[in-house]
Amino acid sequence: MSHPPPVPVRGLHHFAWRCRDSEETRRFYEDLLGLPLVHVIKSDHVPSTGEYCPYVHIFFQMRDGSYIAFFDLGDDVAALPSPNTPAWVNHIALRVDSEADLLAAQARLQAAGVEVLGPTDHHIIESIYFFDPNGIRVELTTPTVPQAEMDAHALHARADLDAWTLRKAGLRAAGKAPHA
Numbered sequence: 001m002s003h004p005p006p007v008p009v010r011g012l013h014h015f016a017w018r019c020r021d022s023e024e025t026r027r028f029y030e031d032l033l034g035l036p037l038v039h040v041i042k043s044d045h046v047p048s049t050g051e052y053c054p055y056v057h058i059f060f061q062m063r064d065g066s067y068i069a070f071f072d073l074g075d076d077v078a079a080l081p082s083p084n085t086p087a088w089v090n091h092i093a094l095r096v097d098s099e100a101d102l103l104a105a106q107a108r109l110q111a112a113g114v115e116v117l118g119p120t121d122h123h124i125i126e127s128i129y130f131f132d133p134n135g136i137r138v139e140l141t142t143p144t145v146p147q148a149e150m151d152a153h154a155l156h157a158r159a160d161l162d163a164w165t166l167r168k169a170g171l172r173a174a175g176k177a178p179h180a
């Protein structure tokens with residue numbers, strides 16, 4: 001059976017998380033990181049399900065037109081981390097223009113009392129890591145290689161994933177998978 005081709009996904013519109021306090025979150029993303037608050041939705045009912053749950057949904061815009069968004073459910077509770085996932089795994093990575101911008105952001109965050117890890121060299125990008133007031137891990141990153149190098153990586157990405165799938169099966173069979 002043939003399926004129609006996938007519709008083109010043009011980019012990220014927004015990624016949303018729960019926040020403990022919308023004003024605390026606004027201060028962090030707008031005042032500290034410089035992402036303007038551009039939209040607020042207030043409702044007592046969830047549009048997709050109809051359930052009663054008073055909330056505010058806040059949107060911060062990035063320069064490419066995409067957003068990071070949060071739901072404040074009014075109960076001063078942040079989303080819990082996943083109990084089966086290390087804290088470094090789930091995060092959002094936001095791109096900055098240069099290594100100089102990355103270092104400037106690091107200095108600004110540290111001056112505000114935010115603990116920052118890095119810079120970390122990932123061989124194709126350089127990154128810093130920190131947690132927002134909700135316990136969400138945020139990465140600021142900048143490319144450090146030309147696009148041609150990234151294009152070369154794309155040529156063997158599927159083969160690299162296939163090799164990992166085989167290795168993972170071997171690790172599991174040998175009882176050596178760290179999170180089996």
